[in-house]
Amino acid sequence: MTEALGLEPATRDALAELLLATADDEFVIGFWDSEWTGIAPMLEEDVATSSVAQDEIGHAKALYELLGELTDEDPDRIAYGREPDRYRHASLLNHRRGDWAFTVARRYLYETADAVRLGALARSTHQPLALLAGKMRREETYHLLHADAWLRRLADAPADVRARLADAIRTLWPDAQDVFAPLAGEEELVRGGMLPTPMRALHADWQARVRPVLEPIAGPLPDAAPRLDGRDRRSRDFAWLHGEFTSVARADERATW
Amino acid sequence: MSTAPAERVWEVFRQEDEGAPMVHAGNVNAPDDELAMHYAREFYGRRGESHRLWIVARDAITELDDPDLLKPPFDRSHKKPGGYIIKHKLEAAKQRALAETGE
Numbered sequence: 164m165t166e167a168l169g170l171e172p173a174t175r176d177a178l179a180e181l182l183l184a185t186a187d188d189e190f191v192i193g194f195w196d197s198e199w200t201g202i203a204p205m206l207e208e209d210v211a212t213s214s215v216a217q218d219e220i221g222h223a224k225a226l227y228e229l230l231g232e233l234t235d236e237d238p239d240r241i242a243y244g245r246e247p248d249r250y251r252h253a254s255l256l257n258h259r260r261g262d263w264a265f266t267v268a269r270r271y272l273y274e275t276a277d278a279v280r281l282g283a284l285a286r287s288t289h290q291p292l293a294l295l296a297g298k299m300r301r302e303e304t305y306h307l308l309h310a311d312a313w314l315r316r317l318a319d320a321p322a323d324v325r326a327r328l329a330d331a332i333r334t335l336w337p338d339a340q341d342v343f344a345p346l347a348g349e350e351e352l353v354r355g356g357m358l359p360t361p362m363r364a365l366h367a368d369w370q371a372r373v374r375p376v377l378e379p380i381a382g383p384l385p386d387a388a389p390r391l392d393g394r395d396r397r398s399r400d401f402a403w404l405h406g407e408f409t410s411v412a413r414a415d416e417r418a419t420w
Numbered sequence: 421m422s423t424a425p426a427e428r429v430w431e432v433f434r435q436e437d438e439g440a441p442m443v444h445a446g447n448v449n450a451p452d453d454e455l456a457m458h459y460a461r462e463f464y465g466r467r468g469e470s471h472r473l474w475i476v477a478r479d480a481i482t483e484l485d486d487p488d489l490l491k492p493p494f495d496r497s498h499k500k501p502g503g504y505i506i507k508h509k510l511e512a513a514k515q516r517a518l519a520e521t522g523e
Contacts, residue, residue, distance in 0.1 A: 205427070207448050207459035214462050305461070312454045 170233075177348025178289060178357055179234055180251070183241075184346060184394055185280065186226035187252040190242060191401070192273055193219030194408045198260045212266075215306050222299050229291055243412035247405040248397055253341040254390075257398035261331065264317055264324065268331035270310040272373070276342040278307055279369045288356035318380045325380070332381035340366065341393025362389065430456040431481065433474040434464050442474055453477070 170178070196216035203209035227238040237244075255273060260266050281303060284296035317328045343366035352358035366389055378384055390396075427449045433442040445464045450456035453475070460475045484490065498504075 205449065207450060207455075207462070211458055211462045214466055305458075309458050312458065316451075316455075 173348060174351055174355060174357070175233060177346065177351045178292075179230055180346050180348060181352060181358060182226050182230040182233070182292070184251045184253075185284070186223045186230060186241075187250050188256060188273070188277070188342065189219045189226065190223035191250065191252040191256040191404070192269075193217070193223060194404055195256065195258075195260045196266065196270070199266065204263055211309065215270075215309060218302050218306065222302070225295055225299070229295060232291075239412070243409050247402050250397070250401070250405070251394045252401075253344060254338040254393055254396040254398075255335060255341060257338065257396060257401050258335070259400040259404070262327060264327035265331040265334075267310065267313045267317055268328055269335055270306075271314045271377075272332075272335055272339040273342065274303065274307045274310045275373050276339065276369050278303060279365050279372070280342065283358060283360040283365055286356075286359045288359070292357070314376070314380075329381040332377050333384070336377075336381075336384050337387050338393075340387045340389045341396075342389075343369065344389040344393030345391065346394075427451050428456075429478040430460065431476050431478050432460045432464050433476070434470040435472040436469070437471050440471070442472070445470075445473075447478065448475075 193216045196212055196219070199216075200209065200213045203212050223242065224238065227241045230236070230241060231238040255269065255276075258265075258269065261269075278300075281296050281300045285293055285300060287293040287296065314328075317324055319325075320328075343362040345362055346352070346358075349358065349362060353361050374384060428451070429447050430450055430453075431447045432445045434445040435442050448456060448459040448463055450459050456475050456477075457473075460473050464470055465473055
């Protein structure tokens with residue numbers, strides 16, 4: 164709180180936007196992937212996928228708490244108390260989970276983008292965020308290895324599986340860019356080192372990293388850039404998911420947990 | 421998936437702390453050693469309960485369970501430490517040593 168009070172309002176709002184965007188990404192992918200619980204390809208993978216999804220929701224919780232300290236809001240209300248159009252996740256996370264190849268493609272795209280973003284956040288001049296990002300990275304390293312293992316596994320699978328994976332990559336490619344959509348007040352954050360690298364530069368790093376992996380699987384991928392409204396595009400799929408993940412919170416808004 | 425490759429069984433051993441013995445924890449099914457490592461971590465390490473895991477393909481284990489080799493039909497009690505009664509010998513040795521230093 165004390166530190167939050169020391170921030171200029173413009174800086175605080177920009178920081179809040181960064182925290183909310185990152186938290187919502189983690190929150191929404193966590194809920195989508197938890198849709199595999201009970202029906203993943205095999206029991207061991209069921210536990211692994213569910214555990215990763217739970218980790219993501221745990222990261223979202225930590226970020227919502229950081230945000231709550233900054234804006235003096237209840238983290239649970241931030242997580243569950245908003246209308247669907249107030250969520251700030253990237254359009255990559257607007258799609259329902261799809262089949263296993265689609266989930267693997269999305270997780271690979273997201274985990275790689277998240278790794279690049281966390282690399283920058285771990286160097287943030289906002290100490291609480293840098294510390295949290297450092298902790299998250301330790302877990303995300305494993306998430307990335309897991310997503311990467313499955314991507315290679317499906318890429319080496321027979322033609323029908325490989326084709327599903329390639330289709331999913333091509334479908335998700337334009338939306339994946341939006342993880343790096345420009346944030347309101349971003350210049351302010353970059354100037355103060357709270358976001359030490361601008362989203363545009365992080366996006367370039369990420370593309371340089373994933374193109375050489377994805378193009379041998381999916382063929383040449385078109386030029387694509389993050390869109391200005393990349394975090395404002397909502398979907399029917401997300402409206403459904405929102406109904407699911409807020410259903411318990413809405414059942415009794417005064418309940419304490 | 422229709423094209424899922426054959427799964428193998430991997431036996432998992434865990435160590436609670438550095439220096440503690442590796443203890444058999446259980447097993448996981450996985451198509452290769454990479455996913456076996458991930459699954460072993462999820463089943464036997466995700467709560468911070470393990471310092472180290474060993475993940476071994478069950479078919480890489482040499483098993484011996486032949487009773488002719490493990491449960492021989494003759495009395496082999498002399499191969500157990502309990503087969504030697506050395507209490508009195510030790511006592512005598514102590515007395516001798518004492519007597520020598522006493523001189």
